[in-house]
Amino acid sequence: MPGTPTVVNDVMTRRVVALRTGAAFKDIVRTMQEWHVSALPVLDDGGHVVGVVSEADLLPKQEYSEGEVVRYGRAQHLAEVRKADAVTAGELMTAPAVAVTPDATLACAARAMARRRVKRLPVVAADGTLLGIVSRSDLLKVFLxxxxxxxxxxxxxxxxxxxxxxxxxxxxxxxxxxxxxxxxxxxxxxxxxxxxxxxxxxxxxxxxxxxxRPRHPDLDPDLPDPQRSAPA
Structure with missing residues (x-):
């Protein structure tokens, strides 16, 4: 790290758990619990990142229970209601995923997290395949x-x-x-x-x-004299 620009590749976590689009709801919850994470990238069959499932995507299942769907079935809540009925990662995920490349600066990654209000970002290659994850805590490693x-x-x-x-x-x-x-x-x-x-x-x-530098008239005649007042 010393002497070189600090980029996402320097701090990202390379061991990453990810979901396929067909992953079931309970498996998603179980994986989050086991890995102590609040969001997981979702991959297609080619290993490309197509979205992210977070705890926020799962909560409508609890929030809009059967007795609450009619009450909250107004236009501004339809997206949440649809997620309440979703059962797979492909249906639940937020897409497209907000991602960064490994050569992105830490400042760039931090801005993306702040603007999109997310705690972690998938790190992807030029073709969109998953390389790792960078989190808020990863961005703070540089201060160690x-x-x-x-x-x-x-x-x-x-x-x-x-x-x-x-x-x-x-x-x-x-x-x-x-x-x-x-x-x-x-x-x-x-x-x-x-x-x-x-x-x-x-x-x-x-x-x-x-x-x-202090001015020495005999040695530094080209330096301005700070003691001389400016002309009126």
């Missing part, structure tokens, strides 16, 4: 990186690339929070340094205390 590894990445990927001399800038990391201190020649690069540091895998926050 230790501070020295994060500091080394910030020095190499941010400080050295932008400013060249890593020794002139102090990089400290504590509990994932990066602090950059020191003087740089080009102050226009300071905001970029903060943004790039924040993007390093495992960084929780960035405190950027970088500033311009």
């Amino acid at each position: 990186r230790d501070d020295p590894a994060i500091a080394e990445d910030v020095r190499r990927e941010v400080v050295e690339r932008l400013f060249g001399d890593a020794e002139a800038i102090r990089t400290e990391v504590r509990d994932g929070v990066v602090t950059l201190t020191g003087h740089v020649r080009d102050t226009a690069l300071i905001p970029l340094a903060a943004r790039l540091a924040r993007a390093v895998a495992g960084v929780v926050d960035v405190h950027c205390a970088l500033s311009g």
Whole structure:
């Protein structure tokens, strides 16, 4: 993981249980209980992901019991009522499935989960075959990186690339929070340094205390004098 972009492939779970479209209702519930998951991908005969069955898809069976169907049989509830009558994964599943590819960034996967309000996403190959599952907890694994590894990445990927001399800038990391201190020649690069540091895998926050180098008129005649007032 150090030194490389962190993508779904780095954190996804590769051992995955999945359903066929013909899986029976009770088998779906039993599988969720045994694997301690709240959703399962559904595959066609070719192993392609065609949908996902979640606990939310199963609940209408309980919610719309026989005595409740008439009461809730209005247009806005018809989809739920139909799921209450469903008995197989193909009938119950939400389709098409929201999925990601293994090269998707963690930020992309997190946005997809947030927008679709799901807790996990199937990870699929270019042809739609199932490769794994990425969950919310998987996305958080990156924050388990230790501070020295994060500091080394910030020095190499941010400080050295932008400013060249890593020794002139102090990089400290504590509990994932990066602090950059020191003087740089080009102050226009300071905001970029903060943004790039924040993007390093495992960084929780960035405190950027970088500033311009003190001016020495005899040695740095090209640097502006911060003590000189601006002309009126």
